Amino acid sequence: MKKKTLSQAIGEIDTRHISEAMNYHATSRKTSIFRKPFGKSMIAAVLCLCLLVGFSVFMPFTGVAVRAYAYGTNEEITKTDTVLSSGTITDDGMMTGHPLQFYIVGKDIATVRFSCKNQWIDFVDWTGKRDEYGIGKNFTVSYGSDESEYYYLVIDWVPNDTIRMLTDNKDVGIKDLPTELREDIIVMEITYENGKTVTKAMKISLRDNGKFVASFGDYTITDQDKFVEQPDSKPISRDILYAQGSDAALQNSEKENASYQAALSKEKIEAAKTVALDYYKNTVWQVEKISVTSDSNSRYNNTGIEAEYSAGNIIIFDVTAIRDGETENRIISVARAGDGKWSVINEGF
Amino acid sequence: MVQWPMDDSQIIDLFFERSEQAINELSKKYGNVCKKVSQNILNNALDAEECVNDAYLGTWNSIPPQRPNPLLTYVCRIVRNLSIKKYHANTSVKRNSYYDVAFEELEDCLPSSNTADKEYDAKELAKIIDDFLDTLDRDNRVMFVRRYWFSDSLSEIAKMFGITEHNASVRLSRIREKMKKYLAKEGVSI
Numbered sequence: 001m002k003k004k005t006l007s008q009a010i011g012e013i014d015t016r017h018i019s020e021a022m023n024y025h026a027t028s029r030k031t032s033i034f035r036k037p038f039g040k041s042m043i044a045a046v047l048c049l050c051l052l053v054g055f056s057v058f059m060p061f062t063g064v065a066v067r068a069y070a071y072g073t074n075e076e077i078t079k080t081d082t083v084l085s086s087g088t089i090t091d092d093g094m095m096t097g098h099p100l101q102f103y104i105v106g107k108d109i110a111t112v113r114f115s116c117k118n119q120w121i122d123f124v125d126w127t128g129k130r131d132e133y134g135i136g137k138n139f140t141v142s143y144g145s146d147e148s149e150y151y152y153l154v155i156d157w158v159p160n161d162t163i164r165m166l167t168d169n170k171d172v173g174i175k176d177l178p179t180e181l182r183e184d185i186i187v188m189e190i191t192y193e194n195g196k197t198v199t200k201a202m203k204i205s206l207r208d209n210g211k212f213v214a215s216f217g218d219y220t221i222t223d224q225d226k227f228v229e230q231p232d233s234k235p236i237s238r239d240i241l242y243a244q245g246s247d248a249a250l251q252n253s254e255k256e257n258a259s260y261q262a263a264l265s266k267e268k269i270e271a272a273k274t275v276a277l278d279y280y281k282n283t284v285w286q287v288e289k290i291s292v293t294s295d296s297n298s299r300y301n302n303t304g305i306e307a308e309y310s311a312g313n314i315i316i317f318d319v320t321a322i323r324d325g326e327t328e329n330r331i332i333s334v335a336r337a338g339d340g341k342w343s344v345i346n347e348g349f
Numbered sequence: 350m351v352q353w354p355m356d357d358s359q360i361i362d363l364f365f366e367r368s369e370q371a372i373n374e375l376s377k378k379y380g381n382v383c384k385k386v387s388q389n390i391l392n393n394a395l396d397a398e399e400c401v402n403d404a405y406l407g408t409w410n411s412i413p414p415q416r417p418n419p420l421l422t423y424v425c426r427i428v429r430n431l432s433i434k435k436y437h438a439n440t441s442v443k444r445n446s447y448y449d450v451a452f453e454e455l456e457d458c459l460p461s462s463n464t465a466d467k468e469y470d471a472k473e474l475a476k477i478i479d480d481f482l483d484t485l486d487r488d489n490r491v492m493f494v495r496r497y498w499f500s501d502s503l504s505e506i507a508k509m510f511g512i513t514e515h516n517a518s519v520r521l522s523r524i525r526e527k528m529k530k531y532l533a534k535e536g537v538s539i
Contacts, residue, residue, distance in 0.1 A: 007452060008471035010497050011429055014479045018422045020487070021494035022382075024509070074356045148377065298516045326530070329523075348486055349523055 023071075066109070066190060066200055068216040071101040071154045077202065081213040088210045089159070091173035093166030099212040100157040100204055104188070105150050109143035113189040115228040118180045119159045126152035135160075136233035145193065157186065157204060160308060167345070168337040175208050182206040187219055187228050260295050263311035272315045272334040275342040279332065285321035290332075293318045299331060305346045309335040314345075357420040364412040371412075372405050379421050383428045389500035390432040390448040400435055404428040429498070448500040454521070455497055458529045474537065481531045485524065492517070493524050 068077045073085060087097035104112065114121055115138045122135045127149050133139040135158055143150060162181045165172060174182070186202040201219035206212055221228050261269070273290060280287050293299075293316045301307050306314060314335040321330050333346040355363075355374045363371035383404060387397035404427040417423035436448065482490045492510065495501045501509075507517045 005471050005474060006455060006458075007433060009474035009478055010455070011426070011433065012471055012475035013482065013494070013498065014475075015419070015422050015426075017479065017482050017490065017494050018425065018498060019419050021491045021499065022421060022425070024491040024495075151378075298512045301511065348489075349527065 066104055066106040066188075066198065068102050068104050068200075068202060070214075071103050077102060077214050077216040079215055079217040081205075081215050084212045084214055087212065089163065089166065089174070089206065089212075090210055091166065092170070093163045093168075095159075095163055098156055099159065100202075100214055101154050102157075102202065102214075103151055103154050104190075104200075105147070106190070107147055108145060108193040109147075109150070109190055110193045110195075111140050111142050111191045113140040113191075113232070114138065114155060115187045115189075115225075115230065116157070116184065117186075117225075117227045118184045119157060119161055121186060122156040122158055124154045124156060126154065131235035133233040133235060137227065138230045139233045139235070155186070157184070157202075159184070159206075162206065164308065164337070168343070174206060174210060177206070185219075187221065187225065189221075189228075260300060260311045260315055261292050264315055269315055272336075272342045273317065275344060276317050276319070276332045276334050279344045279347065280319070280321065284323050285319075285328070285330065286323070287319055287321050288327065289320040290317050292316070293331065297331075299333065299346075302346070306333050306335070309345075313337075357418070360420060361412060361416055364409065365416075372409065375405060375408065375420075375424065379424055382421065383424060386425050386428050386499055387432040389502075390429065390436055392447070396435060397432070400431045401428055403431050407431070447502050450502075451496050451500050454525060458525050458532060477532065477535050477537060478528075481528055484531070485527075489520065489524050492520060493528075496521055 069075065070077060070082075070084060070086060075082065075085075084100055086101065087095060087099035089095050089099070114123070116136075120135045120137065121139075123132055123139060123141055125132060125141075129149075130142055130153070141153060143153065159181075162177065165177060165181055166174070183203070183205045185204070188200045188202070190198050190200060192198075199219045199221060200216065202214055202216050204212060204214045264272070269292060276290060277287060297316055299306050299316055300314070306316065314333065316331060316333045319330045319332055321328050328349060330347065330349050332344060334342050335345045336342045355378065360371055360374045360378065363374060380401065383401045384397055387400045387404075388394060391397050391400065404424060407427045408424055415423075433448070482493065485493065488510065492506060495506055495509065496503075503514045503517050503521075506521075507514045510517065512520075
């Protein structure tokens, strides 16, 4: 009876929790564009893409319409600004949801090359058939002739730089952000199966109220668009990307091997510890014990938070804390940005 | 003709028009997700397919008058309920599905009964679990729901979060411990 009630209760939890879990996208990638070697295949890919770009200049194509939709809500993003309902940001950098995840639909698309100007993009293939890239700026996705799969090829726009600016600078609010942290563009160079090309772009901007708006339409690449000329992230096979403990995974995840503790002097670790202890003074927890966590703690690879800091700029502590007479094991991450000051960037159990 | 999935609202309109195309579109768009939810519970492809088809019929019978939003969650909830019903009814099913494994973990969260505690029914308990989930951060909340609502395997969860299976197991264990304390604090006895 107990089991049945619990099973039924889990089955009846609120729809918002189910939807959240359903629409959750893997964000904890262990790779980034900066960690990829620039090899021959990359050069070949760039040359091929340059050829494609050149081809598109001489043979403009105005064929089959391509449309873009917000993933999750399936709302079409058109030429006019669409307010995105899937994510917002506050003045202190607190992000709810994902501001923009989208997919494109069309016909006979061979590849789409995505280039993001100011922030970052992540590609997720829910069919599991294509390579992924981790979080990057430029990459090319194969679409193929099965248009029913296009829905599952999702681009997640990740405004990490904006979040970091707001979280690291308490005096800076959304209104104070420079244009490059409030506006962004994702250029899409679309190549059809017949070789013809068309260029589209998704423009995103952040409003003062923390809401994001996006528009999607035709685009012409100009000489000023240097971000389009950046090389593609190297594709990472899903087997490698998600492999746990394999050699390949280790090669692709230098951060995992970093020695965080050794990268900091005793004094610096003490300074970080003081910040951590100060943090708990304003909470319900009383710290009983605090110690530096293992370098292999997976939290160092927590994308969007800890993973954004390199060894020497972050340290994580294991904390034994007491609340209401009960002992809890918690964890606190302390990091420092450009100003050299330590601050707590994450805390939890 | 481009074969991209319809908007949910268009699919629901088809249901309202009593067009059988509604089922086709629903299946095309969400069939794989529904099958996975059922398969995780039943560990049997044929049974899972049957449950998903029954869920489509249930959806057909309930729309109209209902106009669920989001549609996917609505259909998945029907699929899950039917799959669990079939799981309990079908005694020949081997107890080796992800649902078994996940649910056995969760059983440990049940506080031992105390006569002073209030007895809760499933709806009341669901509300308390909702409140508990709200105390978690997003990643932990999603991890809990993926494991115990969707019955995802540890390896699937590890992939989703980019962590090791061991790490996923430890994090889930901590969440369960939290839940156990939370339920005890609420005086839950079932």
